[in-house]
Amino acid sequence: MASPTIPITPVKLTAKDFKSDQEVRWCPGCGDYAILAAVQGFMPELGIPRENIVFVSGIGCSSRFPYYMNTYGMHSIHGRAPAIATGLSASRPDLSVWVVTGDGDALSIGGNHLIHALRRNVNLKILLFNNRIYGLTKGQYSPTSELGKITKSTPVGSNDAPFNPLSLALGAEATFVARTIDSDRKHLQSVLRAAAEHEGSAFVEIYQNCNIFNDGAFELIKDPGTRDEHLIRLEQGEPITFGADNRYSVVHPEGSFGLQVQEGGTPLVHDATVDDPAYAFALSRLSGSDLNTTPIGVFRNVKRPTYDNLVQKQLQDAQAKAKGTQEQMLSDLLNAGDTWTIL
């Protein structure tokens, strides 16, 4: 991990080391199983001792995640994981803190904490499992459900326009923004790797299938028969093309603010390190609810001072200037100002 304050263990860990003794209790066929296996399989790569890793979650199906990781973990309350993790991470620079959240948890009830964690650039790795539905409460529409979605709470269709989570994160000044898919283990792990290497907030949207309440939501970009025509794999330094024989290109039409998909033409070469967030934002706008042209991979990966480092630096600077023991300093502090003595 890119934070020099987090220790590295010489002990070689395996995926098994990261499995807790708790029985995993998601619905059979849930996309969360694949994500859990991918994360457990990836964790040894970090080289971080298990005790220095913490998973913090909110509420929802995804938020059961910490129980299954044999690290430190907190299953907190709905929407508040980024806030709790901020206090932990800012005060403990030796920890690798991961937030596991869902579309309802992060974008509805916890929207405020998410955007503020991102703007502060707290050293958190935020994994948002997006299944576009409320699963734990049994099937209401979520802030990423498509307009008109028919659910238990919207029998004639929802009237809410959805969030584009990546656009939201970019608008909140996120320094690392990526998207991946639950069923593509290799891609998921490559994105986790990049997120882990990023110093600061890393926001990862994981398209995750809820086979009970929103089955097949991402089928268009998962089904081998259709995905290649709709899935855009972003690779750093590579032209952005997709489809059979790379027949589609993502281009920047002259005079346009945004990007477009077209047949043929000169594709853009992907560079997630572009400082101007307009580029990553334009990429994020290529996909809507219909998933017709959906980029996955790392959209944005730029450097900015982290909240954690800034907080720690202020403490260290103040402590470097301090003279005497804490008790002496406290005594001086209490006795500061206009005092008088009665004999």
Place this chain on the structure above:
Amino acid sequence: MAAPAKRVEQLDRVVIRFAGDSGDGMQLTGDRFTSETAQLGNDISTLPNFPAEIRAPAGTLPGVSSFQVHFADYDILTPGDAPNVLVAMNPAALKANLADLPAGADIIVNTDEFTKRNLAKVGYAVSPLEDGALGDWSVHPVALTSMTVAALADSGLSKKDAERAKNMFALGLLSWMYSRPYASTLRFLERKFAKRPELVAANKAAFQAGWNYGETTESFSVRYEVKPAKMLPGTYRNITGNAALALGLVAAGVRAKLPVFLGAYPITPASDILHELSKHKKFGITTMQAEDEIAAVGAALGASYGGALGVTTTSGPGVALKGETISLAIALELPLVIVDVQRAGPSTGMPTKTEQADLNMALYGRHGEAPLAVIAPKSPSDCFHAAIEAARIALTYRTPVILLSDNYVANGSEPWLLPEVSELPDLQVSFATEPNTEDGRFLPYLRDPETMARPWAVPGTPGLEHRIGGLEKADKTGDISYDPANHDFMVRTRAARIENIPVPDVEVEDPDENARVLVLGWGSTYGPIGAACRALRQRGLPVAQAHLRHLAPLPANLGEVLKAYDKVVIPEMNLGQLAHVVRARYLVDAVPFNQVSGLPFTAATLENMLEDVVKNG
């Protein structure tokens, strides 16, 4: 400044109220006068009173800001009921405060502001200075603004800037009247305007002009002295409750040898604690101004989970928002200090006015059976010790603790006998470092038999990796449990954990040991209740006083104390919240006495009420 040539009268106590427009610098003036008075060794109690608006329209009644200081040659308990002296910087300040003045009190008015326009703003058709309306009082008309401007004629300041120094003229005059030592004020001005030497000179000149005016004018024939009070030996400083509370949190961190993490969102009247703590990074204190009240407590809890002393400071509306996270802290059994500087509610209420109406919320305001510890400071300087006590309970018993301050103690001030650091309680705790079962497992909910606290195993500790959360825990293992018997057991255990925290017995003050009436109070009413009781005893009417610092758990001897009296009276700045608790818990027919005006009780109000109870039962 020449020696006084006028008649000097000795007084044992004086109450002065400085009142003006909120832009007139009355808080500063009062604060400086208080500091001078402290230097002299009088006992002091102060009460600021200001509007929520930063600058209400100038010259209007809502814009009036005042600062009351009570000083005496004996120990006093309140900022005083009624001022002996009112300094009124404009007609609004006069009109807003006149009703509080007893006949014969001195009124010093700034006549320059008694213009037709300013009089009209507050509904005076004719100037009260001219129509005899102030006949009951001793009025001293002073052209404060114009004399200040004249004194600063050579200062190079614009007229407008010169006028702004009029509060220093007023301070100079009052300092002369009450023979205050003023060196600390001159030093203060040098510090405050260090980068603007012309303002240092101007403010000093205005101060001196005010002093000289008192000495030379015939409008003031008498000068007063109030001798130093007999106070316990030691070093003192004057301190507000919010400042003392902040220093208490610093001290708690030092004595616990833990970093303090404050998560806070700005809110009146608690923000000053955030401001103060943000200055003390060298003690390892992190202050985070969070995006909202919920994040503030969440971050504090996250820091506690990581091994810090997590603290959040707020007022009632903030506590309402934090409720769910406080419940989580109860389930997680982690230390957390929640400071509620109470203000008048409900909703936004009156943010700058005081009230004690958050007791129910502190005790019960969460979903489920969610007990925690609640304590309340009784005076400004006591906020220091109450903060340490809150931290001690939180750390020792791994529980959230709500510290119920209020606007009255938060912004009021009094002399504080400075403690020796080495005599403060030792708050050191030990983190879990090893498995806690014979077969080498770590059970995060295996309790210490004495404190009932679970181990505090912070991330970074090898071998103790575990998961905690808001779902019900199985006893000992902390695993998720829906077992009915386990839930019943855990609910009762969480209640017992709090109920079993040892707290000191409540003490009864009944010097003649013949009282049949007990007055029970909590928090900031200590001063007015104490003053009322003293006054009654001096008149030969016995009355006993007991005051609660711990509201949860309650002192073990409270029931016995209450039952020893014929009558128990409970004055509160709410509609009887403690009285409810006492009646329900002890089956004592306690009589509530309630005031929810946004202002503290006056001693006289309580004295009248108690006199009736003592005489008539």
